[in-house]
Amino acid sequence: MFETNRPPTIRDVARAAGCSVATVSRVLNGKSNASAAARDRVVTAAEALRFRFSETGRALQSSRTRVIGVLVPSLSNPVFAAAIDGAEAVLRRAGYQVLLVCGNYDAAQEAAAVQTLLARRVDGLILTVSDAAASAALDEARAEGLPVVLLFNEAGPGDSSAACDNAAAAGEIARALLASGHRRIALLAGRFTSSDRSRRRYLGLSTALVAAGAPEPVLLEVDYRDEDHSAALAELLDQRPDLTALVCSNDMLAIAVMAGLRSLGLRVPQDLSVVGFDGIAIGTMLAPSLATIAIPNADLGREAARLLLASLGQRHTAIGSNQAGPPRARTLPHQFRPGGSLSRARTDVRCGRYNARSDAHPPTSCHMNLENDP
Amino acid sequence: MFETNRPPTIRDVARAAGCSVATVSRVLNGKSNASAAARDRVVTAAEALRFRFSETGRALQSSRTRVIGVLVPSLSNPVFAAAIDGAEAVLRRAGYQVLLVCGNYDAAQEAAAVQTLLARRVDGLILTVSDAAASAALDEARAEGLPVVLLFNEAGPGDSSAACDNAAAAGEIARALLASGHRRIALLAGRFTSSDRSRRRYLGLSTALVAAGAPEPVLLEVDYRDEDHSAALAELLDQRPDLTALVCSNDMLAIAVMAGLRSLGLRVPQDLSVVGFDGIAIGTMLAPSLATIAIPNADLGREAARLLLASLGQRHTAIGSNQAGPPRARTLPHQFRPGGSLSRARTDVRCGRYNARSDAHPPTSCHMNLENDP
DNA sequence: ATGAAAGCGCTAACAA
DNA sequence: TTGTTAGCGCTTTCAT
Numbered sequence: 001m002f003e004t005n006r007p008p009t010i011r012d013v014a015r016a017a018g019c020s021v022a023t024v025s026r027v028l029n030g031k032s033n034a035s036a037a038a039r040d041r042v043v044t045a046a047e048a049l050r051f052r053f054s055e056t057g058r059a060l061q062s063s064r065t066r067v068i069g070v071l072v073p074s075l076s077n078p079v080f081a082a083a084i085d086g087a088e089a090v091l092r093r094a095g096y097q098v099l100l101v102c103g104n105y106d107a108a109q110e111a112a113a114v115q116t117l118l119a120r121r122v123d124g125l126i127l128t129v130s131d132a133a134a135s136a137a138l139d140e141a142r143a144e145g146l147p148v149v150l151l152f153n154e155a156g157p158g159d160s161s162a163a164c165d166n167a168a169a170a171g172e173i174a175r176a177l178l179a180s181g182h183r184r185i186a187l188l189a190g191r192f193t194s195s196d197r198s199r200r201r202y203l204g205l206s207t208a209l210v211a212a213g214a215p216e217p218v219l220l221e222v223d224y225r226d227e228d229h230s231a232a233l234a235e236l237l238d239q240r241p242d243l244t245a246l247v248c249s250n251d252m253l254a255i256a257v258m259a260g261l262r263s264l265g266l267r268v269p270q271d272l273s274v275v276g277f278d279g280i281a282i283g284t285m286l287a288p289s290l291a292t293i294a295i296p297n298a299d300l301g302r303e304a305a306r307l308l309l310a311s312l313g314q315r316h317t318a319i320g321s322n323q324a325g326p327p328r329a330r331t332l333p334h335q336f337r338p339g340g341s342l343s344r345a346r347t348d349v350r351c352g353r354y355n356a357r358s359d360a361h362p363p364t365s366c367h368m369n370l371e372n373d374p
Numbered sequence: 375m376f377e378t379n380r381p382p383t384i385r386d387v388a389r390a391a392g393c394s395v396a397t398v399s400r401v402l403n404g405k406s407n408a409s410a411a412a413r414d415r416v417v418t419a420a421e422a423l424r425f426r427f428s429e430t431g432r433a434l435q436s437s438r439t440r441v442i443g444v445l446v447p448s449l450s451n452p453v454f455a456a457a458i459d460g461a462e463a464v465l466r467r468a469g470y471q472v473l474l475v476c477g478n479y480d481a482a483q484e485a486a487a488v489q490t491l492l493a494r495r496v497d498g499l500i501l502t503v504s505d506a507a508a509s510a511a512l513d514e515a516r517a518e519g520l521p522v523v524l525l526f527n528e529a530g531p532g533d534s535s536a537a538c539d540n541a542a543a544a545g546e547i548a549r550a551l552l553a554s555g556h557r558r559i560a561l562l563a564g565r566f567t568s569s570d571r572s573r574r575r576y577l578g579l580s581t582a583l584v585a586a587g588a589p590e591p592v593l594l595e596v597d598y599r600d601e602d603h604s605a606a607l608a609e610l611l612d613q614r615p616d617l618t619a620l621v622c623s624n625d626m627l628a629i630a631v632m633a634g635l636r637s638l639g640l641r642v643p644q645d646l647s648v649v650g651f652d653g654i655a656i657g658t659m660l661a662p663s664l665a666t667i668a669i670p671n672a673d674l675g676r677e678a679a680r681l682l683l684a685s686l687g688q689r690h691t692a693i694g695s696n697q698a699g700p701p702r703a704r705t706l707p708h709q710f711r712p713g714g715s716l717s718r719a720r721t722d723v724r725c726g727r728y729n730a731r732s733d734a735h736p737p738t739s740c741h742m743n744l745e746n747d748p
Numbered sequence: 749a750t751g752a753a754a755g756c757g758c759t760a761a762c763a764a
Numbered sequence: 765t766t767g768t769t770a771g772c773g774c775t776t777t778c779a780t
Contacts, residue, residue, distance in 0.1 A: 005519035009757055020767045055494045057757030059430045060772045075459055081449040097490060100474045116471060120429045145379035227655060259659035281601060285633035383773055394751045431773030434756045
């Protein structure tokens with residue numbers, strides 16, 4: 001009555017079925033051959049005891065856990081949620097479980113999280129790190145000789161990855177903006193130290209604008225954790241009233257920025273155009289809808305899982321070798337998605353003073369032609 | 375050169391340090407006393423080998439995995455992401471890791487997912503199930519005698535839970551609507567079979583409306599997976615042009631509904647008021663902002679984790695007992711959050727025909743007084 | 749202070 | 765066809 005309810009072990013089943021543990025293992029694993037009689041007794045006993053193999057025991061004996069460690073910066077960005085969903089589905093169908101950890105856009109936390117995954121002896125890793133080019137977490141994983149696939153991070157020569165071409169995608173934003181007459185553009189970006197994607201998007205945007213003869217974009221790095229960017233926005237727009245478009249390094253930020261602009265009494269897209277990056281579903285439901293780069297986030301997760309499974313397969317095939325096949329970098333296609341948040345650039349400069357706390361006075365416009373750059 | 379890189383074991387460290395595995399264990403776990411000399415040799419050897427205890431070995435010997443299984447319906451609803459974040463932080467600080475699985479709002483998938491968690495021998499479970507009153511997943515967990523805390527599901531007598539009072543919260547929506555003159559109200563709800571929260575919210579809304587002498591709300595159950603509810607919305611509004619307010623059983627749905635209304639050429643809140651439920655951050659960034667019930671989602675996750683840790687503690691204290699302390703149901707406070715999506719009810723009925731595919735003709739209004747109910 | 753050895757649950761090699 | 769047993773990595777008791 002008052003005993004600690006330890007789960008039944010294979011020995012309990014063997015005892016109840018009147019056979020050895022080997023027979024139980026064979027029957028319940030569908031291996032080799034067992035007499036119909038034994039089979040029956042084992043199955044019956046197992047069901048009666050509600051027996052379930054201990055994955056711990058199996059892991060110890062086989063030195064494979066059938067667990068994949070997944071590290072993402074955060075769960076509160078739907079981009080990562082979608083990618084995890086995709087990866088998890090593929091891995092589950094292959095018999096793997098996902099041990100999920102968050103790095104919170106912080107290299108130290110990422111390294112600590114990977115440590116815990118390594119201690120759990122995960123069979124492989126899918127990682128989104130702050131900066132793939134200098135990541136303690138990634139170094140640890142590599143040192144362990146474990147199959148690793150980067151997700152969202154574009155891999156260097158030695159690593160596998162599933163990502164999009166951030167710079168090229170940002171270039172498409174530049175083209176779309178230029179086509180609508182924008183030249184005075186700012187990028188609100190998550191801190192580069194927290195996200196190499198953010199940095200690449202900046203470089204891609206900047207390069208494309210300059211190549212087209214437009215000025216470099218103004219850069220404003222913001223913290224991923226903040227939700228209210230009104231103050232930073234106000235200062236930026238105060239200093240640069242000539243800006244006609246704001247690009248945001250991701251859609252969540254873009255949504256916050258649109259809200260911030262609204263609270264400053266500015267209209268999107270009449271006063272300022274806004275473009276995001278990621279293509280999260282909610283962007284299409286906004287008014288105005290969010291112009292953005294659509295990334296196949298769930299597909300990226302699926303692809304990362306597939307690459308990892310491939311490594312895992314080779315690893316077991318190529319006996320005596322630590323090689324998991326050559327690294328494979330998969331780049332999935334992006335697509336510019338038009339939206340109501342992007343319209344033709346104003347040709348006059350905003351010069352009215354607006355106030356973050358007052359929504360009574362929308363800014364006035366004065367006719368100061370901007371057609372020629374400095 | 376070509377050897378499979380098995381992680382070093384405690385025996386490797388012992389050999390390198392010239393001592394027994396027991397000494398290594400003691401030193402590296404900071405237990406009892408070891409000579410300074412031995413200590414040094416062990417630490418040095420461990421570092422040189424990059425040794426890390428195998429949690430698999432530890433789990434097998436201690437029959438505790440230090441892993442908590444967490445089941446949620448989906449990652450794509452920020453509500454669950456926030457709760458997971460909260461729970462994970464509390465658990466991590468207590469030395470536990472989270473094994474996350476998704477049930478996809480489906481009882482069968484939930485049961486299968488819990489099976490995998492039980493096979494991993496998790497030390498405890500935090501579950502959000504479709505229907506806590508009839509859940510195979512929950513039954514399995516209970517049968518295993520494992521500490522379980524329900525999250526978002528309001529527990530029955532025997533279970534622990536961290537939830538809000540869904541019916542009471544829905545009652546507050548009713549009050550807010552009535553105060554603004556609404557009486558003809560519909561609820562768009564996630565399928566009751568997929569969410570007992572959805573059902574309770576319906577009951578709470580209905581009860582409060584009827585108690586106030588208003589008609590029962592029209593109920594429209596929708597699938598959580600769908601993103602476009604325009605067709606269902608169009609049909610509903612066609613049949614019931616007298617409706618003045620739409621309540622949605624969660625914020626994500628409300629956002630989709632607002633987008634759907636817009637595509638039907640209807641304005642929020644002028645033509646219809648919309649109220650959500652959950653209080654996700656994005657709701658405050660919309661135009662109009664979303665009126666809703668704010669739930670402390672991250673706190674719910676934290677609280678679930680705390681309750682579970684308490685059970686775990688008692689479980690180890692009360693030797694020889696399977697009791698994990700009495701079940702504790704924690705109800706966290708909700709709060710109505712006003713928003714631009716809710717305004718005073720129209721007093722005329724929409725009678726113009728609108729078309730889902732045409733945004734050219736906003737519906738006309740005809741003056742047909744609705745003050746007296748049938 | 750240190751070591752030897754049992755045992756946690758399981759699989760697979762080997763014996764019968 | 766079935767059973768016996770070693771061993772996966774670790775902690776802990778019991779000797780020494």
